[in-house]
Amino acid sequence: MSTEPVSPPGGPPPPGRWQRLRAWWADRHALPRFSYWLLSRGAVVLTVCGALYVLDGFLIGWANAYNVLTGITSPADVRPQWCAWPLSLIGWAAIPAIIGAAAGYVITEQIQAHHARELGDVLDELRRLAEQSDPPPSSGAHT
Template structure:
């Protein structure tokens, strides 16, 4: 398995399990519709029959879900950028210096 797949299977499944547990408990206490509305921020957690569960769902909706999605997306975008990098920094610097007509650096680098 490559790194993202491995992470999603090992660590990502734990995050998904924690999220599912909190959401299912919230749905059992608040109802499916209200739990969803609290999760995405339509309904205030304080306006629910179980405010503690509402606050937990609200925190998950505001912190855990965007963090997870942003982290996975950032990692995958970074991998794609790294795949498309052809030259090392030294090769890039040498090519730019050559195009500008500058002499090469002594010692072949920095």
Template structure:
């Protein structure tokens, strides 16, 4: 008869790539919707805009780069227009979309948090709040 409490199975050695991928997937699964979008979806666009901003700033100048990004100056008149045009497009399209996406996720989170209460729970909470206010002011609810 064999001993069921024999030696433990050998520990599996995973490659660093497999461990990193597993860590990445675990982090992805544990984040909320907003953080998931921010960390795993939008970081490429943020990096792309940041690189273009830094490239423009080194060739055109910090002030002119900012002016082009916010739309106060035309990229056509910049010293390096091929660097300034993508920055101008980012300023008109990507940055407002990014801000709208952030606002959308924040508002959605707030709505879902309040929507999780059932109608009966909300009515009971409202009745409790009215009862407490009535007792504070000496009146009957």
């Protein structure tokens, strides 16, 4: 006897791999902001950067591609130059922008996680505590 659940006759079939993948992709908006950004926009930029690096690795050599990407070597010093210039621009502008965006999202998430209460709630609690406390002793001396 099988222990797998059997769907009743005429019931919907279990979702296939593509339906589950489509459902997961549709639910990406429920992810935290950084994860959503990384899946939607960050993945496209990182894919373009990676593809350009691989192209340059085959055309100018892997060490030269790394050196051009990181700014160690000028793209004018390698041949062919037509592929080294875009790699240099990506290393100079796109990679720091991606790192900055990722750091900004992570820092924002951390700040929002530590924002436990609103300012109005804190002020209301302070007023309530002030009303409950005894008045301070008078500072006048009796002579």
